[in-house]
Amino acid sequence: MDSQLFKNAKIYLLDKIIENGWMLVDEHGKILEIGEGERASVSNEVSVDVKGMSIIPGLIDVHIHGGNGYSFMDGSYESLAEISSFHSKHGTTSFLATTSTASKEKIIKALNSASESYEKGMPGADLIGVHLEGPFINEKRSGAQEKSDIRLSSKEEIEEYLKASNHLIKLVTLAPEVENGFEAVKYFKDQGVTVSIGHSDANFQEVLEATKLGATHTTHHFNGMSPLHHREPGVAGAGMALKELTTEIIADGIHVHPEMVKLLLDVKGVWNTCAITDAVFCAGLPDGEYERVIVTKGQVYLKDWSTLAGSTLTMIQSLKNVISFTGYSLLDVLPSYTMVPARQAKVEHIKGSLEIGKDADFLIVDDDLTLYSTFVNGIEVYQMTK
Missing domain, CATH: 2.30.40.10 (Urease, subunit C, domain 1)
Incomplete structure (x- = not known):
């Protein structure tokens, strides 16, 4: 070239x-x-x-499950390549392929495919690692994650995942308050993985303890977590109050009200807010019924209509939304889409600006x-x- x-x-x-x-x-x-x-x-x-x-600068998405009919959990190079190509057409230049709660065997298959795909290279957005979302979460805040596959963490299972991914796991979502949770926070942190509190029912004190052990991130803030209450801040309040935590946000106007998006940016600042899509396999597909979900007007629900199940958001649309919701300028808000995710994925030395x-x-x-x-x-x- x-x-x-x-x-x-x-x-x-x-x-x-x-x-x-x-x-x-x-x-x-x-x-x-x-x-x-x-x-x-x-x-x-x-x-x-x-x-x-x-x-x-290219936009970096640290929480992306799929797109255009393909999912990372398919466990194949083809699927990751299609996800990479689709999201590059919508402003994403780097991403963390994100797992879902599933059997150990299925997670390992996906992690193996990430390792293979990382070596081969992607046709569109750069695969910079893996976000392990689950299975070490709290059933009470599971959202659309498979309850039957939620389990307690163990050092042995964590090591299997690190090995299967060839140490490409850059970010993990877990619930620190469940049994073995605090030990998992410390172990992942010691392995160089950014630890995110998500799908968690932790109270403020438990979140504080997790940050002392190394947690520095929250997953899709306000969603899948104990809510803010004036007598018990929960994960939602702790994420806003504690400077140690960077908060993810799905700025589609569906998962979080536009005024709450603005409030989070106002409180945390752009350098402690990480824009994500949480896009699933049906991002880019027309409204309709697919496998476990129904898509209507771009919103993804489980078939019983009880729970949002990811999004169809793209990063460029998210960027437009945040500027509209907050009144911030493009220059002001860009760090939340570039340097912050690069920092949380530990690639800020080569990407993000x-x-x-x-x-x-x-x-x-x-x-x-x-x-x-x-x-x-x-x-x-x-x-x-x-």
Whole structure:
């Protein structure tokens, strides 16, 4: 691949916008230089005129189960490749493939496929690891997770999962208050895994104890957790009150009311809020009845209509929603979609911002955040059909 010079662009850095900028990407897909004003390309560079549109960092989703009819729990390279391609068309440049509560054998199959897929590489968004959601959760807050497969954690089972994934597990969702839960928090933390409190009925004191042991994250905040009450803050209140915790948010306007999305951003700030999709296999599919779920107007429910079962949200739509819900600017809110998930997935040294030496993962968008192109490691993996 030749070096590429992207010019005549509005470039979004961490703390400022370069209005008339250019960015040079080397032949290895790394950002080599960023500048302002005019710069002519040289003989070994391909010149790309962005025509005044914006270059923003690629969006990173640390909680994604599937899309376009495919699920990570299918346990195949084909499924992960389809998920990668689908979400790259909607602004995602990196993701953590996320498991669901299931039998040990099914989870191990999915983890094996993640390890294989990581080595092969993805056609769209970069697979940067795994988010292990369950099975070590609280049945009382299980949501759409399979109750029959919920179980207590053990060091032996955790080690099996770490080995099956070739240590690609970057994030784990668990309930610390159940038996063996606190031990699991400490063990995962000691293995370098970001520990998230989710599908949990913990009280404030239990959450506080979990943070002392190393928990630093909450899963789809407000959903699948003990709610905020003025006499017992629960997980929802603890996540808002404790600076040690970064809170995920599904900003589809369904899982969390728009005003509560704004409240969370106002209280936690963009550097402690992590935007996610929680997208499931039916993201991108038309309304209808599928396996265990029904999709109507983009909302996913179990067939008894009792419980939301993931989302059909995409990251670019989430970004538009949060700007609309909060009144924040694009520059203000971008960290929740870029550097924060990169930090929580432990890849902030190579992804999450447009900086020299980092992977050239970026989007070309217009002022309305219409997506024109997605680049991953300097390669265009999606281009809007003209």
